[in-house]
Amino acid sequence: MIRSIHTLLVPIPTIRTHKLACTVMKEQTLVLVHIQTEDGLEGWGEATTIGGLSYAEESPHSIKTNIDTYFAPLLIKEAPTSTAKAMQLLSQHISGNRFAKCAIETALLDIEGKRLGVPVSELLGGRVRDTLGVAWTLASGNTEKDIAEAKAMVAQQRHRIFKLKIGSNPLEQDLTHVLAIKDALPDCRITVDVNQAWTELEAIKGIKRLQDGHIDLIEQPISMRNKDGLKRLKEHFDVAIMADEIVQDPQNAFHLAAAHCADVFAVKINQAGGLKAGCLIGQLAHLAGIELYGGTMLEGPIGTAASAHVFSTFPTLNFDTELFGPLLLTDDILVRPLDYHDFNLDVPTGAGLGIEVDRDKVSYYANKYANQAQS
Numbered sequence: 001m002i003r004s005i006h007t008l009l010v011p012i013p014t015i016r017t018h019k020l021a022c023t024v025m026k027e028q029t030l031v032l033v034h035i036q037t038e039d040g041l042e043g044w045g046e047a048t049t050i051g052g053l054s055y056a057e058e059s060p061h062s063i064k065t066n067i068d069t070y071f072a073p074l075l076i077k078e079a080p081t082s083t084a085k086a087m088q089l090l091s092q093h094i095s096g097n098r099f100a101k102c103a104i105e106t107a108l109l110d111i112e113g114k115r116l117g118v119p120v121s122e123l124l125g126g127r128v129r130d131t132l133g134v135a136w137t138l139a140s141g142n143t144e145k146d147i148a149e150a151k152a153m154v155a156q157q158r159h160r161i162f163k164l165k166i167g168s169n170p171l172e173q174d175l176t177h178v179l180a181i182k183d184a185l186p187d188c189r190i191t192v193d194v195n196q197a198w199t200e201l202e203a204i205k206g207i208k209r210l211q212d213g214h215i216d217l218i219e220q221p222i223s224m225r226n227k228d229g230l231k232r233l234k235e236h237f238d239v240a241i242m243a244d245e246i247v248q249d250p251q252n253a254f255h256l257a258a259a260h261c262a263d264v265f266a267v268k269i270n271q272a273g274g275l276k277a278g279c280l281i282g283q284l285a286h287l288a289g290i291e292l293y294g295g296t297m298l299e300g301p302i303g304t305a306a307s308a309h310v311f312s313t314f315p316t317l318n319f320d321t322e323l324f325g326p327l328l329l330t331d332d333i334l335v336r337p338l339d340y341h342d343f344n345l346d347v348p349t350g351a352g353l354g355i356e357v358d359r360d361k362v363s364y365y366a367n368k369y370a371n372q373a374q375s
């Protein structure tokens with residue numbers, strides 16, 4: 001039975017400016033959820049979004065406020081006896097708020113795994129892989145800096161798949177940038193994420209040049225509202241077209257999969273509304289013959305560990321993952337950071353999420369935020 005639910009806003013600076021079509025980030029705000037149970041267990045969950053309200057319809061502040069005001073009182077009052085019952089209760093009484101639901105489910109599964117002595121992956125149907133390939137996003141806004149950054153990543157055996165954030169510059173400038181990076185790194189997989197910035201006509205022009213330049217994957221080139229346009233692009237080009245922002249809860253993913261609107265789905269646990277929802281999307285996409293990619297909402301280490309447990313259960317993961325979120329931050333809030341090596345991330349093996357949160361670090365950043373907000 002749940003005894004308490006606490007939420008914290010934990011902003012951590014990024015190692016460099018991270019430039020997307022929709023925003024420019026200098027820090028990432030983690031919304032942490034800490035749940036304690038009557039029998040003395042505790043679990044951690046995390047929600048993140050990107051650039052306040054610029055990426056999605058929930059912000060760190062709305063996530064915290066809605067958990068404090070609506071989720072926590074409901075869960076304490078109704079006292080659900082399992083994660084499944086708690087999530088059923090939330091879906092009956094709270095519409096939307098998928099990111100907040102994800103944070104709560106993460107903390108509850110962390111507790112359930114600890115109680116049963118098994119990793120979260122085993123509560124989600126079981127892992128079929130123990131390591132995940134991890135892409136890095138080049139988004140400094142400067143071609144030469146991006147090339148130097150990518151070469152350093154390859155030399156450290158950290159990443160050999162690179163995603164480029166484009167769409168905020170004129171089309172020609174973006175294409176020149178991408179093709180220069182592909183030229184400098186011929187042996188690496190290079191993908192682009194347009195974050196919905198192109199019109200369909202711009203996408204036709206842009207994707208043709210990127211396909212000719214041997215770019216491997218084109219992510220969400222046009223508005224998430226133009227589902228038919230995405231399908232047209234998928235059918236017109238050989239290069240793989242990936243759906244990201246448009247893939248939301250399992251029901252919406254089902255319709256996209258049934259209509260085969262994309263070659264690949266980026267699955268994100270926040271966007272899906274939780275870990276089980278993320279697994280469901282992975283399974284249904286696979287059944288529809290759609291390839292899978294493990295996406296990130298630039299989560300910190302708690303959300304990244306949760307995502308890793310989910311992606312470890314996917315039947316196939318041919319486009320790997322982009323679970324680099326913790327590496328974009330200047331500090332880690334775990335006692336032992338997640339293990340990145342040989343171009344991969346190890347899926348944690350301990351009970352629950354298999355991580356230990358550094359409470360001093362969490363308090364330091366949470367207090368810093370609270371003090372800034374007051375002054």
Ligand code: MUC
Pocket residue numbers: 020050137139165193195244295296297298322
């Ligand atoms: C997105 O749209 O995929 C993932 C990597 C990154 O840099 O931004 C995110 C969001």
Ligand code: MG
Pocket residue numbers: 193195219220244245266
């Ligand atoms: Mg994306």
